[in-house]
Amino acid sequence: QLGEQQPTWTCHICNRVLSTRGILHRHIRIHQGAYSVFCHICHKGFMDRTLLNGHLANKHQSAEKGFNCKYCGKKYGYNSHLTQHIKSKHLL
Structure with a gap:
């Protein structure tokens, strides 16, 4: 329902609030040292x-x-070249 508050999950180690239980489990693995490398775009961890x-x-x-x-x-x-392209070619 629109306007209803979605359930949240809180990390018991750092109190970070996360949107799903699965994301919470992945987040806790960071505290446990399970991941050694991280995506520089979305920050997801990998072994x-x-x-x-x-x-x-x-x-x-x-x-x-x-x-x-x-x-x-x-x-x-x-990005500046893309912005210039959009302004000149797509008239936005």
Whole structure:
């Protein structure tokens, strides 16, 4: 229902409030030292760099390549170039 407060889960170690039980379990593993590497985009933890690289390729491929125009898909290495493209080509 719109306006209803969603249940939350709180970490008993650091009191961080999380939205699901699964996210809480993953968060607690950080305190336990289960993860040695973390995604620099979404901060998800992984046990080794191979798993992190797979995650980056599957979940953040476009983010790793740069900035994509949501109107035509053209890619830019810099956000300022994308902004200029949108203003000139899509008149926004």
